[in-house]
Amino acid sequence: MSAKVRLYVEQALGQGQTVPVARDQAHYLFGVMRLAVGARVALFNGRDGEWQAEVSEAGKRGGMLTCVEQSAPLRMPPDLWLLFAPIKKARTDFIVEKAVELGVARIVPVQTDFTNSERIRQDRLQAHAIEAAEQCGATMVPEVADLHRLDRLLDGWDAARHLVFCDEAQAGERAGMDAVPPGPAAVLIGPEGGFSEAERARLHGRDWATPVALGPRILRADTAAVAAITLWQTHLGDWR
Amino acid sequence: MSAKVRLYVEQALGQGQTVPVARDQAHYLFGVMRLAVGARVALFNGRDGEWQAEVSEAGKRGGMLTCVEQSAPLRMPPDLWLLFAPIKKARTDFIVEKAVELGVARIVPVQTDFTNSERIRQDRLQAHAIEAAEQCGATMVPEVADLHRLDRLLDGWDAARHLVFCDEAQAGERAGMDAVPPGPAAVLIGPEGGFSEAERARLHGRDWATPVALGPRILRADTAAVAAITLWQTHLGDWR
Structure with missing residues (x-):
């Protein structure tokens, strides 16, 4: 039994x-x-x-x-990180829960130019990740990192990890996951206020970053996180 | 402005x-x-x-x-229905909100053999769908139907609408959206207790129904709803 x-x-x-x-x-x-x-x-x-x-x-x-x-046996999720700008408590909790279920290796809350929250309760989010792992049958719990500043994270980005970013300015365009190479990856969900011009400049035109569009409607950050991880998992992750 | x-x-x-x-x-x-x-x-x-x-x-x-x-201009979502077994209030609200954002034409709460809820507040869920449409830039609000019994719905199913069902008994298998034909469709998310044997018998082996697997972990119903709609939209809907 x-x-x-x-x-x-x-x-x-x-x-x-x-x-x-x-x-x-x-x-x-x-x-x-x-x-x-x-x-x-x-x-x-x-x-x-x-x-x-x-x-x-x-x-x-x-x-x-x-x-x-x-x-x-121990089954590690694929080497996928989720980077997201924390929003209201319930939706932030939800993003962490969903990322664990869908299968990521690391969750990194990021502070963007248009992010409201100055701090997160890392311990509470980590406890949430543990609960989600207990629930979904995972044998590993993704680490929830402390809040990182997005600009610094991008300035020091390791080009070996491909960054897939969801820019709501691109709603309606047809950029899909096909252009994303296999290997270590990170999905970056923009804040609900969008990326700033300075952030866009850091992201666009980089070899290690690909924009992805998620349909013609404007998705909330939590919806975009689930949709983008789903697409990456189906194309390149352990849902194949 | x-x-x-x-x-x-x-x-x-x-x-x-x-x-x-x-x-x-x-x-x-x-x-x-x-x-x-x-x-x-x-x-x-x-x-x-x-x-x-x-x-x-x-x-x-x-x-x-x-x-x-x-x-x-008026922009109708694709002819996709979401059928789901209502769960706890917050998660049911969430499913309705996400379905509207991702783009469905109709939302049908279903009562399955292992569904706990005997009734829903259709008016409240419809109001939720309106709010989500206002938020996501949709020009149409999907109808939220009253609670339907799944067995009766399946017995009278119109074979012209292809049913994509997510059976958690299939977690880990590789059934994808590739086998789903274009045209009117419905995504059916099983209840968290799973489908009953009688329900499985009604679903499996039908020309108009295709099982879809959503990765190796066990997804909650709300996660499965978002993931399955995302995959259908990318393969056959208005995210292409």
């Missing part, structure tokens, strides 16, 4: 390996989910694949899980 | 045509947005394209807009 609960843990996983359950997880596992000794839980840590573990001790203040068998 | 406020209205639009402003819209236009006589508003009604209108009267209890010039 496969476990219904899937948890990301920090500890090493392997045959017979025990994993202590901390107080807050104990509340969830033994209180909310009512798991008793002998119940199954699926665990992953981003390194050792997915393991089925058995509850070997269950208490209010903690407990113990014991790895029984590996149920999936 | 192009208007920043875009409104869906029921009335006919044309050169010199006047459009009365009801009390609740007056509050938004003249109170919240502080538009005065002479200010511009963009209007569309799903039939006459987009018109720039001028505020010709502005009061607390109402006002009047006068059409000045057409700013965009």
